[in-house]
Amino acid sequence: MDEKVPHLSGKEFEELLLKRGRYLKKQKILSLGRYGVQGVLIGGEWKPIQSYPDLEGDIAPLGRHIIIEAKVVSGASFSLTDDVAFKEHQKKHLLERATFGSLCFVFLHFNARELAKQTLPHRTFAVPVHPDLPMWEAYARGELKTLNWKILENYEVPEVSWSPCGPRGIEWTPEIEPLLKYEYDLD
Numbered sequence: 001m002d003e004k005v006p007h008l009s010g011k012e013f014e015e016l017l018l019k020r021g022r023y024l025k026k027q028k029i030l031s032l033g034r035y036g037v038q039g040v041l042i043g044g045e046w047k048p049i050q051s052y053p054d055l056e057g058d059i060a061p062l063g064r065h066i067i068i069e070a071k072v073v074s075g076a077s078f079s080l081t082d083d084v085a086f087k088e089h090q091k092k093h094l095l096e097r098a099t100f101g102s103l104c105f106v107f108l109h110f111n112a113r114e115l116a117k118q119t120l121p122h123r124t125f126a127v128p129v130h131p132d133l134p135m136w137e138a139y140a141r142g143e144l145k146t147l148n149w150k151i152l153e154n155y156e157v158p159e160v161s162w163s164p165c166g167p168r169g170i171e172w173t174p175e176i177e178p179l180l181k182y183e184y185d186l187d
Contacts, residue, residue: 016172021055053104095130
């Protein structure tokens, strides 16, 4: 098992993505931060409203917008239809923004798992989100309800490597850099 990437919670995974984002900001490559929590004033009391995806930012030098929803999976698959795991309004937001040119991903980190006869290593995928991609077309038709390693490999979803930030980095974080020039293959 790769000891450099620990068993993660969702918040820990987001923090590691933000750490890589801070490193890339110093390099003047990417500005990445959390989507702000929004609220509405009802009867003199602030109430939170539906959350947006986790992270957003802009890619230098032209300012292309990037949106990332970060998810951690401790089992064999991730449900696209479970509104607790992945809210419908978040999917809608990502799909809509992608239509207008934003670069949108769901980062799925599968924690390492100990099975009876084998140990499965951690794996991280950057699932591109766009309504015209075959995977999201299958989801819209109701044919795709979950994502696992095999499905992600079949759709040629980019796998994300991990490394320290810079030559003096100690903590390993997901490498966002290769995805910043990603182009949707909509043929």
